[in-house]
Each structure stands twice: as structure tokens, then as C-alpha cells.
């Protein structure tokens with residue numbers, strides 16, 4: 001079944017780099033800098049890795065990275081980069097993560113990935129999947145968009161290359177929003193145009209942290225001050241041994 005992001009994965013990097021400019025690359029650099037300073041990290045699981053924004057540079061920094069995403073289109077982009085850069089330590093992880101149980105030192109779930117999960121049961125399953133792959137004192141690195149992200153109906157409206165509009169409609173005060181996007185542009189001489197419709201959920205910070213806490217992530221370090229200007233809180237959560 002086609003998943004969100006499948007039909008524009010090959011343009012995704014171009015679109016994000018040109019929608020957010022320096023801020024996007026700055027966020028990537030800051031994230032890599034932060035992760036590479038953590039002790040005792042060898043194996044990384046990138047949940048919702050997208051096109052490998054973090055997975056690729058982390059593999060280039062000699063970590064073993066397991067890239068996991070539900071969009072085949074996005075994973076194809078990771079594969080393309082892996083092959084171009086000959087990164088044997090970048091592994092495309094299939095849906096069954098049993099083999100990773102207890103092996104991962106650090107799991108990533110960043111750049112709004114968790115907001116794509118819209119049900120309580122879905123979030124509980126995801127947190128349990130993350131907990132399951134981690135070593136006894138393994139950590140997870142997450143972001144949680146600020147409440148104000150969901151207050152403005154229009155998230156983005158830019159003209160140029162790309163011309164892109166992103167807007168949200170809340171579904172009956174449920175905290176779940178229809179995410180709508182239309183975008184067109186020219187990438188390397190290829191004209192593209194797509195629209196995307198999916199659901200995202202406004203998870204409140206306390207609510208999400210409580211879910212992680214209940215799943216055994218009892219140590220929570222707030223890193224938001226290290227990631228200014230991005231409109232999200234950042235946390236490292238550590239699983240209790």
C-alpha cells in the first residue's frame with residue numbers, strides 16, 4: 001500500500017532544504033554534533049529515518065545505523081545514498097525488528113516522526129518497539145513540536161522553487177489534524193508536482209513524556225536549549241536498567 005511520502009521521496013531533501021534554508025541544515029549539524037558527543041553509543045536505530053538526514057551522516061561517522069521507515073519511497077532514497085557512499089554499516093531495517101532486541105544503544109525518533117502516530121495504542125506500540133530494541137540502559141532521542149505549531153492553520157506558504165503550501169484542519173477538537181500539502185517545483189530539470197494528505201496528532205509534551213515514563217524511560221533530560229529556533233522540545237530519555 002502506498003504510504004505518505006512515497007510519491008515525493010526523491011524530491012524530499014530538495015524541498016526541505018529550500019523550504020527552511022539554513023535552519024534545516026543547522027538542525028542536522030546540531031543533531032549530529034550532539035549525538036557524536038554521547039558516550040557508549042555504537043548501534044543506532046533511526047525510527048522514521050526519512051531519506052537518511054541523520055542516518056547517513058551517522059553512518060559516515062562509523063556508527064552502525066539501522067534505518068527504519070514505513071515509506072518504501074523514503075527507504076529507497078536511503079538505499080541510493082548508502083550505495084553511492086558505499087556505507088556498509090548503514091542497514092535498511094525491515095518491519096520485523098526482533099533481531100535487534102536489546103542491541104541498540106540509541107534510538108532516534110525525531111523531526112516530528114512521533115506526530116504521525118495518531119492513536120494511543122499506536123503510540124504505546126511504538127514506544128514498546130523502541131524500548132524493545134534498546135540495551136538495558138539504552139536511550140531514545142525525541143522531539144515534540146510546541147503547542148503553537150498546531151495553532152496556526154497555515155504552516156507554510158512559499159512561492160518560488162518549490163512553491164509549497166502546508167495547512168492543518170483539526171478533526172472535531174480531537175487533537176488529530178488533517179495535514180494537507182500541495183507542492184510543485186523543478187529539481188535538476190525535472191518538473192514535479194504532488195499533493196499529500198495524512199493525519200498527525202498534537203501530542204502534548206507532558207502526555208508523551210508520561211507514556212515513555214510508564215514504559216520504563218524514567219530518566220528524562222530536556223535538551224531544548226541546545227536546539228533553538230526549531231519550535232520543538234528535544235529530549236533524551238533513558239530506559240531504567
Ligand SMILES: C[S@@+](CC[C@H](N)C(=O)[O-])C[C@H]1O[C@@H](n2cnc3c(N)ncnc32)[C@H](O)[C@@H]1O
Pocket residue numbers: 003004005047048049050051052053054068069070071074109110111112113116117
Ligand atoms: C518528517 S519525516 C522525518 C524524517 C527523519 N526522521 C528526519 O529527521 O529527517 C517523517 C518520517 O517518518 C516516517 N514515519 C511516519 N510514521 C511512521 C511509522 N509509524 N513507522 C515508521 N516510519 C514512520 C515517514 O514515512 C517519514 O519518512
